Amino acid sequence: MRIIIADDEPLLRHHLGKLLEDISPELHIVASVGDGTQALEKIQSLQPDVVFLDIRMPGLDGLQVASALNKQNIQTNIVFVTAYDDHAIEAFEEGAIDYLVKPIDETRLLKTTKRLQSAQHRSTPNDDLLDLIRQTQSPQFDSLTWLRVAKGEDIHLIHVDEVVLFKAEDKYVTVVTDDAEYIIRTPLRLLAQQLCGNTFWQIHRSVIVRVSAISRVSKDDMGKMFVETVAGNTRLPVSRSAHSLFKQM
Known part of the structure; x- marks a missing residue:
């Protein structure tokens, strides 16, 4: 099976290529492009x-x-890979055989490759794919335990107990531990659904912090609230809707 990977992040292209090669020697990456x-x-x-x-x-x-x-009637199976889950219906309208949400789970990718290997021609949406649409639009998450994160060209596996805070920045989320910073592509809103609400608080639309890592809470002259963590002196903003989290502190 000849495969092209198209993603604007070189690290993600490399990671997906390695996963596919590990799944089967019959999967051959013939090109990897960035746009x-x-x-x-x-x-x-x-x-x-x-x-x-x-x-x-x-x-x-x-x-x-x-x-x-x-439009050109080019017959190739399409698998959409994205950090966002709000395009599933459009994806299948364009004839996708599958739809994967980042970060890519190896077990889920294996199911995709089996579907691809059994496809004799370009697929069109069927009942299985409609079920998949429903799953991607209303995902059910297990509690998050391990994170696959990137630092430079390397992929690391860290336990969620090591995390001090998550901070959304552009396309990435920065994962801060006591002694390092990493990046992941999982949207903050998806992380919030997988993290224990008694252990992590979303204090701002762009910040989730471990409660036990908060060392100080303060307000400025304008009444804006900030927290500081044990990981450093960075002041993290607290949205007004999250002020109530600190009433008992």
Whole structure:
């Protein structure tokens, strides 16, 4: 099975490629590109069996690439890979055979590859895929225990008990521990659903902090509240809707 990976993050392309190669020696990565325009060109020239498409990319996004493939009647199976779960229905309207939400779970990816290996031609939505849409639109999460995080070109596995805070920044979430900082692509709102509410508090739309790591709470002259953690002297803003969390402190 010949595969193209299209994602604007080199680290994520590398990680997905390694996962696929580990799953089966029959999965061959024939190209890895960083934007939608390159993806469309490589698909046209290489005619892969499968393309893993990030939805949000520079130039053409993943949905636009899929639409172009449909118009040109290029027969390749599409798997959308994204950090966001709000495009599932659009993805299947463009003929996706599957839809993966980052961070990619190896068990979930294995199911995808089995579906791909059993597909004899380009797939169209069926009952199984409609079930998947419902799952991605209303995900049910288990409590988060381990995190796969990136630091430079390396992937680390850290326990959630090591985390002091999560801070959303651009496309990434920075994961801060006592002695290091890492990045992940999981949206903060998804992390909030997987973290224990008695252990972690979301004090701002961009910050989740471990309660036991809070060393000080203060207000400025304008009444804005801030917290400081044991990890350093950085003042973290507290939204007004979260002020009530600190009434008993």
